[in-house]
Amino acid sequence: MTNPKNKKEAIVELLKKNTDGLTVIEISKILKISRNTVAVVLAELKGAEMIRVRPVGKAKLNYWKGEK
Numbered sequence: 001m002t003n004p005k006n007k008k009e010a011i012v013e014l015l016k017k018n019t020d021g022l023t024v025i026e027i028s029k030i031l032k033i034s035r036n037t038v039a040v041v042l043a044e045l046k047g048a049e050m051i052r053v054r055p056v057g058k059a060k061l062n063y064w065k066g067e068k
Contacts, residue, residue, distance in 0.1 A: 007033055008041050012064070015051060021061030 010031050015022065024042065028035045042062055045051045054061045 007031070007037060008044070011038065011041050012045070012050075015062060015064040019063070021054065021063045023059045023061060027062070 010033075011027060014027060014030060022030075024035050024038045027042075028038045031038070042051065042053075046053060050064070050066050052063050052065045054063065
């Protein structure tokens with residue numbers, strides 16, 4: 001997965017499938033990409049209002065906001 005667009009698409013697909021929400025660490029482990037890359041993509045998606053973030057203790061669960 002070298003193309004940044006592919007990483008973004010992979011994260012979007014993963015969030016669409018996991019309706020219970022995922023943390024940055026969970027996403028990075030599943031997709032085998034760095035936590036920093038995941039955080040950058042999630043920040044882009046949050047800025048575009050495509051995801052919502054719910055803090056749970058120290059963790060932040062990320063949910064897909066758009067249509068499946």
